[in-house]
Amino acid sequence: MTTATHAEQSAERPTLTIVKDNGGTPVEGTVVEHQGTVVARPAWAVSAAERAQLARRHALTNWGYLPWTARGYWRLAARWTDGWRDDYPQMIHTARADLKAAKGDADFEQSAKRTVQRLRQEYTHHRLVYGAKTGAWMATTGTASAVGVAAGGVWTSLLLGIATVAYGAWHGRPAIIAAEDDPGRIEILAEEGAPFPIADATSRTEAAECVRRALVSEGIAVAEVEAGRRYDWGWEINVRLQKGTPADLIAKAGDLETPLDLPVDGLLCQPLRASRARATLRLVEGDPFVKMPPLPDRAPNSGRLRDKALLALRMDGQPTELSFLGLHFIVIASSGGGxxxxxxxxxxxxxxxxxxxxxxxxxxxxxxxxxxxxxxxxxxxxxxxxxxxxxxxxxxxxxxxxxxxxxxxxxxxxxxxxxxxxxxxxxxxxxxxxxxxxxxxxxxxxxxxxxxxxxxxxxxxxxxxxxxxxxxxxxxxxxxxxxxxxxxxxxxxxxxxxxxxxxxxxxxxxxxxxxxxxxxxxxxxxxxxxxxxxxxxxxxxxxxxxxxxxxxxxxxxxxxxxxxxxxGVTFDDLHTVKPRIELPEAVELARLAFTANNDPERMTSEEIYDYVSSASETWAPQDDEEPKQALARFQEALRKQAAQLDPHADMKTKQWRGGRGYYLSTIEALTAGLLV
CATH class of the missing domain: 3.40.50.300 (P-loop containing nucleotide triphosphate hydrolases)
Known part of the structure; x- marks a missing residue:
């Protein structure tokens, strides 16, 4: 990733001028240090006298536009130097700092050493390739210019000289913002080593460095970051933590989206079962499901329950094929969730x-x-x-x-x-x-x-x-x-x-x-x-x-x-089913507790209450209520409601070896012909 040099940034940054036009009255208020790239004032904010003074200064400063040419070639040289370095010195410096910080941790120290060695090798290879490209370009251009001068004489030499000066002047011209252009926006320049948007990453190394900086900025101790596959929708990054767990990453996912400049909820984290310290981050910049396949044309009676069938597409591009043999399933989605x-x-x-x-x-x-x-x-x-x-x-x-x-x-x-x-x-x-x-x-x-x-x-x-x-x-x-x-x-x-x-x-x-x-x-x-x-x-x-x-x-x-x-059933008689008589809630829930457990001969009070408390908030423990108190409250309601159905019903709990509770026959006597 190529960034502008300090010299280039300073040369392109306009001067912030304060115009005194207040009738001699001093300006009062807080002086705020300006940060960022300054946008020039529109024409209506500059007086006619000042515009004339600026025009004279411009003509004197840029006599013959030769300073522009010198500045242009200085900028081109700086740009070439940035390409030659390509952020490798900074990455090597960072890796060395990690190595220095790893004293006492043998595994982390070995990993940091390998990182430094790998970056040095990549830097050497990059300079060889970059130097070869530069040499080839200079040889080609120099040969063409020499042949042109030799064949064309003085006029060709003059034209080449003018072109050389004009090329440098074009790249060295000062940044001029039109008077009518007032974007009303300034961009804060990032400090050295600060996080940058993932969209600016053009290689796997840059993507890994982007994520590393974002994690460090949020106080996450990371030992290793490796960029995996790049998809149409974004990046897949593998992270090894120095301490903590992937749950820390998940908890800070929303905060990490800001330095990475991701959409809301665009950072997904998957802990790896094989290593508690490792996780896979997915940086979702776009929709992974832009290209969705159609459902297969399934002919009548062409499948079996055991067959895997295509139902969905996974975000990594793999088809989602499910078999439903012997499976109960549940689908939860809020209104509008599909x-x-x-x-x-x-x-x-x-x-x-x-x-x-x-x-x-x-x-x-x-x-x-x-x-x-x-x-x-x-x-x-x-x-x-x-x-x-x-x-x-x-x-x-x-x-x-x-x-x-x-x-x-x-x-x-x-x-x-x-x-x-x-x-x-x-x-x-x-x-x-x-x-x-x-x-x-x-x-x-x-x-x-x-x-x-x-x-x-x-x-x-x-x-x-x-x-x-x-x-x-x-x-x-x-x-x-x-x-x-x-x-x-x-x-x-x-x-x-x-x-x-x-x-x-x-x-x-x-x-x-x-x-x-x-x-x-x-x-x-x-x-x-x-x-x-x-x-x-x-x-x-x-x-x-x-x-x-x-x-x-x-x-x-x-x-x-x-x-x-x-x-002993048939489905032909469903049209004859009549609505049943509603039972008191406590009696009905007691009967349903037996139903949910396949009608055992007896159930303890705790087993019955376990179902009742999950089936109805009415009988679940309230704010200041212990489970035993809630159970007693339910049993009291059960006795009272049973007495309404049958005054002679015996709703006292019965004791047997290993438990105390109710028999199915007792509850069935209350609900016979009404519930089941």
Missing amino acids: KSVTMRSIGDVLTACEDVVVIDLDPGGNGLEPLAEAVGVRVVGADQMHVIEAVLEKLLKVAKARATLLGKLGMGDNWVPSWDYPAIVALIDEYPQLSPKAKALVVAILRVGRKACVQVGLAAQEATKDSIGAAIADSIALKIVGPARHQDIVQVCGAGAGANGYRPDRLHPAQGEDPADAGKAYIMGAGQRDPLIHKFISMTPAECKERAAARAAAGRPWIDDISLKAA
Whole structure:
């Protein structure tokens, strides 16, 4: 990187002149030392007498313009010297300083020595190449000039002399700013060794030095910086810390964007598992997803659930291919974050598989409406909550029944999906809007459904504690998080996800006509182990409808009769399902705690309360309340509400070996015919 010399900067810097034009009154106020490049005053600020004086001074100073010529060749010489050095002396000086500071640290000292040696070798090679180019140019120009003088005589010599003087004068002319040009801006000149924008880096070495300076300016002790690959969207830089952890880099990402001159949220950090001291920084100057491929044209029944299918593009240019066999998954993205695009793309993959029955449930929207013709069961709308509950209850029974059929069908430990025995995938949008019973049924399916290939895909705008509890996060292997809140990362991906580089809270949902980061997401699971941004490939509703119509015409698989018979259910009677009678909240939550845990014979009070406190904020410990006090408050409400349903109900806790709590039969007696 070539920078202007001090002499050149001084020569080009105009003089700041103070004009006294105040009627003899002294100027009062604070005198501020000027910093930066001064912009000349416009014509209206200069008097006529001063303009005449400046013109005379200009004519005397630049007699014959010979001073311009001398100054021009001085500048050209300085420019050549800068190119000859190319910042190598400064980098070698910095490396030597690092070596001196490394006394006592053998590993760091060896690394610093290698850096100094490498920079010296590069400097020697650079000077050889630069000198060879200069010599070749001078030889060519000198030979051409000599031949011209010899062949053309005096006139040619005169013309060459005039051209030589004019060339130097052109490069030595003073910086003149037109009177009408008043940009109103000054640029502060960077001090030696100060950070500079990453956009100014033209080589890997300059990019590494840029990042090193930025890290040092923010007080981060860095041992080694190496520039990796340069993409169309920016740089990938590998960093080894001298002390601290990559979490320190992530915490200061916003501050580092200023010296690097990056866009907001343009610095991404990925800690490396192989070394706690190392991290990969991605300096995103542009959009990595300018060139997005189309979704493949998936013919009807052309895929299988185990196949990897293209769904998105990763920011490093790699395709994102996922297999959904035996996977529960969740999609979290705020309004405008592209949740519908993601679910639609996944739905396109599943409805093209010959061994999958897709169930579409949405209590708050229109679900997979563009793919409706290829969906097996579809229930949408808040007024259809009782039907959604019925579908989930039937799926839970099928999942339990299939566990007893594995040996009979010779499938081993897990259900093997096929056309005759298809997997079932329930895609549930707006999960937080489900009723408490529906949520409990989902939790139960998550716990028993994987082996039976009765799978669940959830989608929500946010992950609140009472909607996405620990049971959800622990049971789901594939997590897709788009633009979201910081607490959503903790709830879905775990407390340490942010420190490991998963920062969907730094993605921005669409705003009006601006798509921002809609459709972009972090993926955890299904073979995706690095905190890289992915963008899901979108598909228009018209394309979805066309594909769905073709798949419906070709025929779609349906749940096998063996599973339905073993579960004792049918999906033909959904139109007969009636809304159920609401139960008192404490009684209903106690029953749902059993449902979520697959209806064991008994549960301790603590086990029941663990589910209740995560399912409802009402019964979670309040600000100044201990968990035991909150449990006692719930049990008191349970006794009172049970007495309203049955005055003779015995709601005292029962003791057994290893615990104390309630029996399922006791709770069922209260809710018989009302809840299940």
